[in-house]
Amino acid sequence: EDQVTQSPEALRLQEGESSSLNCSYTVSGLRGLFWYRQDPGKGPEFLFTLYSAGEEKEKERLKATLTKKESFLHITAPKPEDSATYLCAVGGSASKIIFGSGTRLSIRP
């Protein structure tokens, strides 16, 4: 059964303090590994798709990487507006997209 585990559950950083979020996964026939951002009271917003091990993608202060078992979301010099819940998800050969429980990130000014 496809499964996604995210750690830590919550992370509090000072503005400018870089860190990484972890996503471990098991999936039958990986088709895509996704990162979404969710603000309180809103639906998830798409950030990145990674398709194969070794792939990396960047957007502003965020960088996502992928291995055969894990993905990392690196946050460089974060700002308070980066505070949100970050969700990792996988899509496999069964076509349904399965989400992890998320990491709640808080950036203090």
Next chain:
Amino acid sequence: DAGVTQSPTHLIKTRGQQVTLRCSPKSGHDTVSWYQQALGQGPQFIFQYYEEEERQRGNFPDRFSGHQFPNYSSELNVNALLLGDSALYLCASSVGVSGANVLTFGAGSRLTVL
């Protein structure tokens, strides 16, 4: 270009009642997936509709049912509501059926069961 729209945004029901939630997908999208998100948890996959048929289903009881219409819009029905059904229900749309598809989410329908 309108994104995914869901209605109602909030609703309150009592145990044993039935509820219907509605979703209009993003223009150009033909696949709708429904998720349940409890407070502090990640979205849990309920089911996926494509070409008016249920294509995939998560670990949810038969009390949860759905429908997709010819214009690609969709409904989620929940019968015999339980307190544990209180959650944010998210609709997501995409193009076709694939594990590589990027999902576009609506803002959700917040269901409270008393």
